[in-house]
Amino acid sequence: MRKRIIAGNWKMYKTMDEAKNFVEEVKDRLPESDRVDAVICPPSLYLSALVESTEGTPLKMGAQTMHDVDEGAFTGEISPKMLAELNVPFVILGHSERRQYFNETDEAVNRKVVAAFSKGLTPIICVGESLDEREAGKTVETVAVQVQKAFEGINAEQAKDAIIAYEPIWAIGTGKTATAQDANDVCGEIRAEIGKLYDDETASAIRIQYGGSVKPGNIGELLSMEHVDGALVGGASLEPASFLEMIGVAAND
Ligand code: 13P
Numbered sequence: 001m002r003k004r005i006i007a008g009n010w011k012m013y014k015t016m017d018e019a020k021n022f023v024e025e026v027k028d029r030l031p032e033s034d035r036v037d038a039v040i041c042p043p044s045l046y047l048s049a050l051v052e053s054t055e056g057t058p059l060k061m062g063a064q065t066m067h068d069v070d071e072g073a074f075t076g077e078i079s080p081k082m083l084a085e086l087n088v089p090f091v092i093l094g095h096s097e098r099r100q101y102f103n104e105t106d107e108a109v110n111r112k113v114v115a116a117f118s119k120g121l122t123p124i125i126c127v128g129e130s131l132d133e134r135e136a137g138k139t140v141e142t143v144a145v146q147v148q149k150a151f152e153g154i155n156a157e158q159a160k161d162a163i164i165a166y167e168p169i170w171a172i173g174t175g176k177t178a179t180a181q182d183a184n185d186v187c188g189e190i191r192a193e194i195g196k197l198y199d200d201e202t203a204s205a206i207r208i209q210y211g212g213s214v215k216p217g218n219i220g221e222l223l224s225m226e227h228v229d230g231a232l233v234g235g236a237s238l239e240p241a242s243f244l245e246m247i248g249v250a251a252n253d
Helices: 016-026 044-053 080-085 096-101 106-118 131-135 139-150 156-161 180-197 200-205 216-223 240-252
Strands: 004-009 036-041 059-063 090-093 122-127 163-166 207-211 230-233
Touching: 004 090, 004 207, 004 240, 016 044, 016 240, 036 090, 036 240, 044 059, 080 106, 090 106, 106 122, 106 139, 122 139, 131 139, 139 180, 156 200, 163 180, 180 200, 180 207, 180 216, 216 230, 216 240, 230 240
Parallel strands: 004 036, 004 230, 036 059, 059 090, 090 122, 122 163, 163 207, 207 230
Antiparallel strands: none
């Protein structure tokens, strides 16, 4: 059985104090469970302190983005080497907000995925269609192309460890969730695409999250679906109580 992964993407929210308080409240109340990985992706400024304060607890850290080279004249960026040095295990790559507001292309996402693996970081690779693409019946084609491009140059052993987050853009921060059936259908198509690119073993090993207005009230139904192995959660991951509740559902259901 695939281990679930619930990751909170905090985006550009919380002060350092608020972040520390969240972690203090959550870290010792998480279940020690073989069933779920619990991850928080705070603003990168806080990663060093939070990795240290969560050492030995089940709460793991992830970055929200990174550059694809180890160092260079790239003002404002953080590198894979820097994240690896801090022992940050996860990094979100290709989030739709990065694609939309920071011009991140499929090619750039691919370079970052390659760079993440070269430093032992586990990428959470985001794919998803816009409302226009969905209404034009292009959902599957859109995510399949994003998956193909993201995994160029990645071997099957690496692909098995990758995480894909299916986040339909129209469901992010809007309160509109894909139905559990819709989420499962697209996650199933993504798994089939991995099967075509690699093999059945890789397809059944890779973990696929759903993201977009996930909250305590809908996570149980989403996780009950065959191809949904977890969630990438924005707004509902900012409150300790709702984060803990979602982890509890994932650990027990
Ligand atoms: P919301 O859960 O706030 O819709 O955000 C989803 C998201 O973008 C997570 O990466």
